[in-house]
Amino acid sequence: MRILSRVLTAVGVLVLLAGLVSVHVDRQVLDADRFAGHVEAVRSDGDVSRLLGVEISDRVIEVDPELVALRPLLESVGDSLVSSPALEPVVRAAVRPLHDALVSGGDGGDQLVLQFADIGALVVAAVTTVAPDVAASLPDDLDVRLAEIGSGSATNRFVEQAHLVGTLSWTLPLLGLALVLAGAWLDGRRGRRLADATGQGLLLAGGGLAGLALTGGFAASVLDPSTLARALTTAAWNSQDTSLWALVAFVAGSGYVVRVAAAIDPDADLRDVGHRVRELALVRRDPQAYLVRGAVLVGVAVLALVRPLQTVRLAVVALAFVALVHGLRQLAHGLTRRRPDAGRVARWVLAHVRVPVAAGLAVALVGLVVVVAVWPREGSIAGWVGGGGGKDPAGCNGRVALCDRPYDQVAQPATHNSMSAGDEPGWFLAEQPTGVMGQLRDGVRVFLIDTWYGRETDREGVVATSGRAREEALRQATEAYGSAIVASALRVRDALGAVPRGPERVYLCHALCELGATELGPLLRDVRGWMDDHPREVVTLFVQDEVTPGDLAALVDDAGLLPMVHTQRTGEPWPTLGEMVDSGRRLVVLQENVGGGDTYPWMLDGFAWVQDTPYGFRSADEMSCAPNRGPADASLLLINHWLSNYSSRVSDAERVNARDVLLPRLLRCRDERGRLPAYVAVDNYDRGDLFGVVDVLNGVD
Secondary structure: OHHHHHHHHHHHHHHHHHHHHHHHHHHHOOOHHHHHHHHHHHHOOHHHHHHHHHHHHHHHHHHOHHHHHHHHHHHHHHHHHHHOHHHHHHHHHHHHHHHHHHHHOOHHHHHHHHHHHHHHHHHHHHHHHHOHHHHOOOOOOHHHHHHHHHHOHHHHHHHHHHHHHHHHHHHHHHHHHHHHHHHHHHOOOOOHHHHHHHHHHHHHHHHHHHHHHHHHHHHHHHOOOOOHHHHHHHHHHHHHHHHHHHHHHHHHHHHHHHHHHHHOOOOOOOOHHHHHHHHHHHHOOOHHHHHHHHHHHHHHHHHHHHOHHHHHHHHHHHHHHHHHHHHHHHHHHHHHHHOHHHHHHHHHHHHHHHHHHHHHHHHHHHHHHHHHHHOOOOOOOOOOOOOOOOOOOOOEOOEHHHOOOEHHHOOEEEEOOOOOEOOOOOOOOOOEOOOHHHHHHHOOOEEEEEEEEEEEEOOOOOEEEOOOHHHHHHHHHHHHHOHHHHHHHHHHOOOOOOOEOOOOEEEEOOOOHHHOOEEHHHHHHHHHHHHHHOOOOOEEEEEEEOOOHHHHHHHHHHOOOHHHEOOOOOOOOOOEHHHHHHHOOOEEEEEOOOOOOOOOOOEEEHHHHEEEOOOOEOOHHHOOOOOOOOOOOOOEEEEEEOEOOOOOHHHHHHHHOOHHHHHHHHHHHHHHHOOOEEEEEEOOOOOOOHHHHHHHHHOOO
């Protein structure tokens, strides 16, 4: 019987906990007004509105790719629009009818969902007929799904589930308490001990709910809100957090009061009440008491770390609760001292009605939970290397034929201003669709990057070029973009007057870090991880170095890349790609301004090893193969192949990266310069046919 009693008690607590979860869902999710309030809280969350601004800018840029140059402006406008308080009534008004359709099955909501779904199904059918290429990217059964929603079958399923949750929200708490009482009865408890068991069950269920709240809160706090899905998850949990903890406090407090009421000895002086309360909470030395107190203290510690302000609020509420209990005790004690007859009356009441009072209090609290629960509601390119696209994972840089070729006799796809990423927030005049890691995955192997010193500022997301280098950065940016564009960009970025703060770090910037910046250290660690996962790939960094060789070397070492770096000695031939792969030294680092000298011999003086072509062309007709930087006998030839029209970067790349433009120029430069183009550097590498042309140069097409 004792085992059965404990099983019933444990099952009862679990059922009661499930009931409390149902109560929360019923009140906070299935209630239209509360749900609309939660949606509004999510919509106005800072991370969500920022990432929605990014999403909006992505959609706009898809329509007009040239607008990628103004991505930060589009993101700022999108963020301001999404987070605007003026949208609150619009959001609430839009959420209620849809909520009613899915939860209550209201006629107006059904009609609204039907209209949206049927219009969607018709659009899918029209797209399939008019634009089959677009339709190919849609799920095959999308029109069927939409039609099903329009027919009401999907809505009916939501309604049924909502009604089920509503029923569980009052049946499960009653069933759970009944099981707890049944377990106590089988254990031989009678009278006030049954009330004590009720309070204990409520306390355990409240503790379980607190555990769920702590777990969810901790998961939300450590979730990196760098993607929209994660930001939405975190914001959605935060919108539920306060109401969930309110339910925890109500249930646990109710259980505490019931246990205190059941523990009062009718023959004891009322002054003993505080002693009994203190004994229940702190003094008992049995293993169960230690476990409970330990769990409570650990939970409080986790809550304090995850939600410090909420912990303070809960502590204030708990202190107020204790003050209320002890205040009432003091009043009663004063009454018995002043009126002895009142003390006798109180003791008589406790002697004769203690069990009915405790049981009645428990029933009243459970009834309150049930009433609250059932109260009526108011209304790519990816795959180019590593087995995809005809590439051999056993090869070198994706091709077996390249393994026996020296490094300087292999053409490699390269990107100009590789760090200037169109899909990363804050980059003005972006010249690539994605960042270095995305380019690695897509098959780019040579990265032309610029390093500068920068510091974070008091403007979120804005990094300022620091120290004396800022004047040089401003000069280079003005020379590249023009003073009007630079001034406008600084205004849009809210960077004018930004105050630097924090330590100086090395960033990848195109001159002014205010126009876009990526911290170099974390990126190099990511590159190391990628190279570990792709042991047959040779990678090159060609750095415009505005930082000291020592600082760059420290970052390479910290990232764990130093054992991978290749050191090329003057007068020695370049190793083959296969030899570089076998040795593990398959990262080449070149610097534009100064090399590493004897201190860092692996940091090659770039334009001692490389010769290149001019850049800054305005049209394809201007593109020449004339010598620019580097000695004529340098073994590596860099082809700078992009146009510098900043208002038409994307369409320019589409045009000049096309095979019929890019390939003829590369063949002409090969013939004129007597070198195979080793680095083919372009803007917007995803446009045109960069990889196909490189294969032609390598004779592996």
